[in-house]
Amino acid sequence: MPASDTVITDELAVEIARLGMVRESSDVATLHRLTQLAARAVTGCAGAAAMRWTLDEPPEPLASASSHPDLAELVDLQIEQGEGPIFDAVRDRRAVRCDDTLAETRWPGHVAAMLRRGVRCFTTTVHEYEQVLVTLTVYGVVPGALDPRQQALASLLLAQGGAAVSNTREFDDVHRTAVQLQQAVEARAVVDQAKGILMHALGCDADRAFAELRRISQTRHVKLTAIAQRIVSGQVSDAALRRRDGYE
Structure with missing residues (x-):
């Protein structure tokens, strides 16, 4: 069944553009949006499945999403057996079609x-885009429904979807780094407070107070920040600090 030439309406153009933006918190959510849009936008497409792959040799699937449960089962079947048209497409880095x-x-x-x-x-x-390898499979329920002229639109959608997955990964990396920095700042603040308490209890300077914290951490096999938190929260009395015991 011949398909008409692709017509990208203003609404479709906006949705395709939004596809490449960071809006989702996971690869699966991004891939799911890609399949939903492909099912609506590609003429003759009754459903779609998308996958992200490793760049290893051979590539291994990392995440997948489908627009319909039946298509998810087809993807799972290929993943379980480690072979099929999707695996061939990834291995050869070329499109695979069946009319x-x-x-x-x-x-x-x-x-x-x-x-x-x-x-x-x-x-x-x-x-393949910036260390991200993705595939998009579009399915039709009528022989020849997916005219080759629709390949350009499918490729455009996939390129935007790949960019979205890459952006999500980069956003996650930046967010993870920010969280780690915040945790480091908070841990440093607790350690500084514990040092001040030890300086007062032991009548020592900051260097000796920190050395004492480190000694306690090493001898009791407890993280230094955990020891500091116990001291700051009042779980250790001044008397115990002066006796250099009771830290547990």
């Missing part, structure tokens, strides 16, 4: 599973 699953002789087990779910054609597209 009629009823006449398809490759991947007989997977094609049979597709036929049982009403899939009569499909195309898998591959995109």
Whole structure:
């Protein structure tokens, strides 16, 4: 069944542009948005599945999402067996298409599973962007429904989806670093407070107070920040501090 040329409306253009923005908190959420948009935007597409892969050789799937549970089952079947059209596309870094699953002789087990779910054609597209490897598979329920002229739109969607996954990963890295820095600042503040308490209790300077904290941490195999927190929270009395015991 021939498909008409792709027409990108203003609304579709905005959605495609938004696809590349950091809005989601995980790869799966981003991939899910990609499949939903592909199912709506690509003419002849009845559903879609997207996957993120490692850059190892051979590549391994990291995350996946599908627009329909039946398609998720098809993806899981390939992942379980480690083979199939999606794996071939990733291995060769090229698109894999089938215009009629009823006449398809490759991947007989997977094609049979597709036929049982009403899939009569499909195309898998591959995109690699800044250490992110993603695939998008669009499925049709009529032979030849996915005209090759639709490949450009599928590739555009996949490129935007790949950028979104990359941006999400970078955002997560930056957020993780910020959290770690914040935790480090808070830990430093607690240690400084504990040092002040020890200086008062032991009548010593800051260097000796810190050395005492470190000694307690090493001898009792407890993190220095945990010891400092106990001192600051009042779990250790001044008398115990002067006796240099009772830290547990």
